[in-house]
Amino acid sequence: QQQVKQSPQSLIVQKGGISIINCAYENTAFDYFPWYQQFPGKGPALLIAIRPDVSEKKEGRFTISFNKSAKQFSLHIMDSQPGDSATYFCAAGIQGAQKLVFGQGTRLTINP
């Protein structure tokens, strides 16, 4: 119930392509869904987040799509660049609970 399942584990995309990472959850109490980006040797940094009252949120080249009925959300990176190569973690949380449940991560490589 508390798990967030993330796929794929690794992804290779050509420069300029679209990177898509998917996450699924079971706990319908989750009401906050962030994506974190982590470069080697660095801590994770918040990339973009969504709450379940909207189905899509876009910030620059990054878009979260949210499907409440399917209990799924995904990250789309448009025009992927080599600098986007990193590990991406989806997460889910409950307002007031102070605890995020992280997916297992996706190692993204953008080939030049």
Next chain:
Amino acid sequence: DTEVTQTPKHLVMGMTNKKSLKCEQHMGHRAMYWYKQKAKKPPELMFVYSYEKLSINESVPSRFSPECPNSSLLNLHLHALQPEDSALYLCASSQGWGAGELFFGEGSRLTVL
């Protein structure tokens, strides 16, 4: 540049040593966190302090002892660790209560020999 500062960046210690990891934030955040991250794995929550009081302890072994001297500082005291405790230890902070944006530090890479 991260606004959560962790020291030291690297630490090597023996199983009988006592050491401490330190974390500092000056964003006025009232919640601070310790996470443990193994290679190629997501961060795992260890402890949460809210308004300088321990609010969450994720059943962490007593060889890890957190301390929050004030709202800007968070320490993790280490004693009698095991080699399997080798990991990246991440400090994070957030504004107030609830699941909001976590600001992570760059971490302290711990190796236990």
